[in-house]
Amino acid sequence: MVEAIQRMNDEIYMRQALALAANGAGRTHPNPTVGAVIVSEGVVAGEGWHRGPGRPHAEIEAINKAGDRCKGATLYVTLEPCAATGRTPPCTLGILKAGITRVVYASSDPNPKMSGGGIWLADRGISVTANILETEADALNRPFLYAHRLGRPYVIAKAAVSLDGKLATRRMHSQWISNEISRKHSHVLRAECHALLVGSGTLNMDNPSLTVRHAPLEGRPPLRVMFGSHAPAFRPDYNFADGEVPARLYVCHDNRHISDWQHAGVDVVRVDGIVPMLRHLVVDHRWQILLEGGGGLHAAFLEARLTDEMVLYQAPILIGGSDAVGLWQGTGVNRVDEAPRLVDVRRQMFGEDQMIRGRVVYPEV
Known part of the structure; x- marks a missing residue:
């Protein structure tokens, strides 16, 4: 019963993150469209979406808005947080520093240069749940996924x-x-x-x-x-x-x-x-x-x-x-x-x- 309620709540907040991600449609190429929601004690503390190459990733935008309320909070994000430095620092490091204790993501990152964020976070004691509304998240990023998965x-x-x-x-x-x-x-x-x-x-x-x-x-x-x-x-x-x-x-x-x-x-x-x-x-x-x-x-x-x-x-x-x-x-x-x-x-x-x-x-x- 507890697991069913947790799953229901996870899907509710992930749908909010998906709606945020849709704001970036057509603007983020060659990056994926991503949305993020931070929930602290049952209340949304911060939201974000990726606005384009070189701009803060969705997770970081949400963290900046949530501020100190990130401590002990849950992050919902439509794509696995990146674990490598590109135009911006890795999101995994920002998540760890913010004090977030649980991360829920929808799609795994298919880019081998950026993937592995979920494992990196789990290795540092953060609870990680993957593949929540994965199909819906994949639909937002089909070109990105085809390019990296199918070539x-x-x-x-x-x-x-x-x-x-x-x-x-x-x-x-x-x-x-x-x-x-x-x-x-x-x-x-x-x-x-x-x-x-x-x-x-x-x-x-x-x-x-x-x-x-x-x-x-x-x-x-x-x-x-x-x-x-x-x-x-x-x-x-x-x-x-x-x-x-x-x-x-x-x-x-x-x-x-x-x-x-x-x-x-x-x-x-x-x-x-x-x-x-x-x-x-x-x-x-x-x-x-x-x-x-x-x-x-x-x-x-x-x-x-x-x-x-x-x-x-x-x-x-x-x-x-x-x-x-x-x-x-x-x-x-x-x-x-x-x-x-x-x-x-x-x-x-x-x-x-x-x-x-x-x-x-x-x-x-």
């Missing part, structure tokens, strides 16, 4: 589709399937991401700008990225190479067009496939990417099980035709039980368009 970015695929799942007509006409409200909302997605990815087909047909224009942008703009087997012929009118934001081509094979792109200021990187490209992006701290390509690129990511989330803007129109461009080009799956499924699905109406957003779960093989 690749978190991939969000975005597309405007008809009711019958088409991206374009058989004559490659697609402007505009979704309405203006949906198109403006898609810039909110762009602002959340660190790179915007298209294939050579989309680059040639749509000449996309790949910039954030209808949403506030925190930090550096997303990197423009094109992935393809080779570099397409360069055209001076490409928005991709206008110099407004950094741009990069990832190509699997060399050809004579590469130098033209480089002379235009576009970075060109030779890779052996999608996974090496993703690993290269992680090194550059591009931890969340928005896939905006055509049916071929969407198919390649889905078949490689690399699409982690989908956002579909579905318009109330029918395009039809076996030659029209579908969201998932190629052969697809053989059986319904082999199909990827969206979970944690959210729906929102933008005029007559419906946005469907969910995480992608792949069946076991």
Whole structure:
């Protein structure tokens, strides 16, 4: 009974810490979003959340607000306290000096340079409880966790589709399937991401700008990225190479067009496939990417099980035709039980368009 009450109280205060952490969404990259609450004798004594690189961590902000009330108190924090010096001193040392006697955290820190804080504190006599509301905490930091645990970015695929799942007509006409409200909302997605990815087909047909224009942008703009087997012929009118934001081509094979792109200021990187490209992006701290390509690129990511989330803007129109461009080009799956499924699905109406957003779960093989 006592343990059940303790668990209930731990979850109550951890939810407060999670709400605080959400304030830092989009502001802390490449650091994680973190919230902290200090409770002394059943009363909240201090709160904090991480506001950006070089700023105090959530634990230290909460400790500074709580002051002397930290002695004998419990700290609730959404991520394991860091145990190493980065731009700021380790939080574990601040916790120990403050006199906090119990620490409760949600997620373990996946960064090997910073992890181990829980063990460090326990070795010094502080009571440590881990994994309280871990799933909810992980949801706040998926790009950070994917980068450190999997070595690749978190991939969000975005597309405007008809009711019958088409991206374009058989004559490659697609402007505009979704309405203006949906198109403006898609810039909110762009602002959340660190790179915007298209294939050579989309680059040639749509000449996309790949910039954030209808949403506030925190930090550096997303990197423009094109992935393809080779570099397409360069055209001076490409928005991709206008110099407004950094741009990069990832190509699997060399050809004579590469130098033209480089002379235009576009970075060109030779890779052996999608996974090496993703690993290269992680090194550059591009931890969340928005896939905006055509049916071929969407198919390649889905078949490689690399699409982690989908956002579909579905318009109330029918395009039809076996030659029209579908969201998932190629052969697809053989059986319904082999199909990827969206979970944690959210729906929102933008005029007559419906946005469907969910995480992608792949069946076991």
